[in-house]
Amino acid sequence: MPNVNPPLQPQVDTAGPRAPRAVTPIAFVRAMCLALERQGQAPEPLLRQAQIAPSDLDRSEARINALQMEVFSGLAMRALDDEALGWFERPLPWGSYGMLARASLSSPTLGVALRRWCRHHGLLTRDITLGVDTADGTCRIVLTEYRPPGGDGRLREFCCVSVLRNIHGLACWLVDSRMPLLGASFAFAAPPHADVYPLLFDGPASFDAAETALRFDARYLDLPLKRDEAAMNQMLSRALAIQVRPYRRDRLLMQRVRQVLLAQPQQAHNAQDLAATLNTSTRTLHRQLRDEGTTLQALKDSVRRELAMALLQRSSRPVKQVAEASGFQNEKSFIRAFKGWTGKTPGEWRERS
Template identity: 60%
Template sequence: MKPVSVTPLAFVRTLLLAYARYGVDPAGALARAQIAPAALRQPGGAITSKQLEVLAAQAMRELDDEALGWFSRKLPWGSYGMLLRASLSAPDLGVALKRWCRHHGLLTGDVVLSLSVANEVASLTLLDQGVNPAMREFCLVTLLRNLHGVACWLIDSRIPLQAACFPFAAPAHAAVYPVLFPGPVQFDAPQASLRFDARYLAMPLRRDEKALTAMLPQALALVVRPYRRDRLLVQRVRLLLQSQAAPANAAALADALNVSPRTLHRQLQEEGASLQALKDEVRQAQAMDALRRTTRPIKQVALAVGFRNEKSFARAFRQWTGDSPAEYRRKAALGPSLDQTLDHGRVPRQ
């Protein structure tokens, strides 16, 4: 497939400000990225993400500044590789990101990165304290996009975003933001930030020094690639199904997860699961809990867990447990007293 040109030339023009700042001719870098200088004078226009990667990589080397002129001091070539190496020995993603944020502050005080968790949502926040105003948008977008890519790379998993927030008005090229940050995008926010499910922070890192050495030469391409695998997808689907406002079908579930129904089914299959199996698992647990803890009529239990009638519920329940709902309820009622008897040693264990 031919690469799609969606990256705005506005980002290229901002990047070229770094060349002007350091008094270096960008002609060679533009030629290497196959960007015509005449195109830069057009108000709109776009290039491919690969072209921007080539240009940015060349600029970082030529200018010896991985920050591309954003900050009051250069970040010499290799600075971000050093941050990644320092985070690689962390036991999980949460510790790795905290290390990244802390060590980034040793490189520059012009931005402050922080990680926080509230209500099971993780927030990576970027506070601007001295970024070159002319380069502010490109700086914030690049830092957050790369940090998101690094996090995905470290755990070898897609991390769906619940929100990407930016402290400026929507630019003329705002349509590209959902491509760069799949998920809800908010402009005019108090701070730049990314929000995602905090459970990803507990995931162990899946990369080592060998993987890092192989990745660094092509880091710009790898850390921003869209990961297909989501190692928490099964858990996320299960929680949605367990919620009182659970989506009723695959389309609604996929919409809640910000993927297409086809992608949802494919990714579940890659994780060795299926939507129907997860639905059955959740309905079984809910039905068993209701039968064990309440005296509600079996017909009401059947309707509550998504069955149209008591007969289909009883058939499914027998397949799950080997008992009818009534038999399971009766055995569950006897269970505590039997367990208590066994614990006191009055009945021999089988």
């Protein structure tokens, strides 16, 4: 079965033809080398294939790029036949994470998918458990350790970062949406390369915390899955892409805009006031809607049309009242817009519906 590689990279700079930036700490490479050496395998041949200089292992400030990490982690997984790369007491054979992803694909919403993924992960290993918790509009994905990853703890950071990046990347891919994090916390001390964590996790990171967890807006849990079996097969052929893909569009933002417009159709809803209501900037509002393939005006038109048609079909209100309730300033502008939508006047459309 195809593999879901652990998330080992921050986002790749894809703005131009330049090579990916070298931002991944060498500590993650050292962790994989340790796993290989424990199994009596020399890491040097794999390092060379990934174009990683063995001398860099002795330089704590050394960094590698996304492609190097993808190649080296894939080689190490194959060599060890362990997708967990030595984190757990027993290895996870090739295809284990792909099995978890497939088991979640039939879920109706992201919340169901994440809970399935966490529950099924517990069938693979008891060294850690994962859980989904919601409170006060915030979702937490909590990683609890029952045995030091790697046995003696030297692989602990690599394990925690990888597992959380994996589930966050898969969640974004399943709903085809950016899911900005409210924060990431880790129950270990800040590593020397703590400065890379803002790239690994899209949000503030804290260390020596009470728990290892990710936090994000709980409304993402209600989003329906956007992927099918064909998309899953394609993704699993090179699964690291779901960890490094710079998702820009945010389906939750578009839904929140629609909710505000539907709840208050008679208000003007200029971009500045709407952005303030949604706790974002006007620039971000316009940019994210554009990345989603829509505009604020298009959403306004869509909501007005939806409201108008529902009122015309389900009530006997006069056209003038329907126009007002749908957010139009006067009946004339409503009729003009409605004819643009349907080719008919509101009265004609009502008679034929």
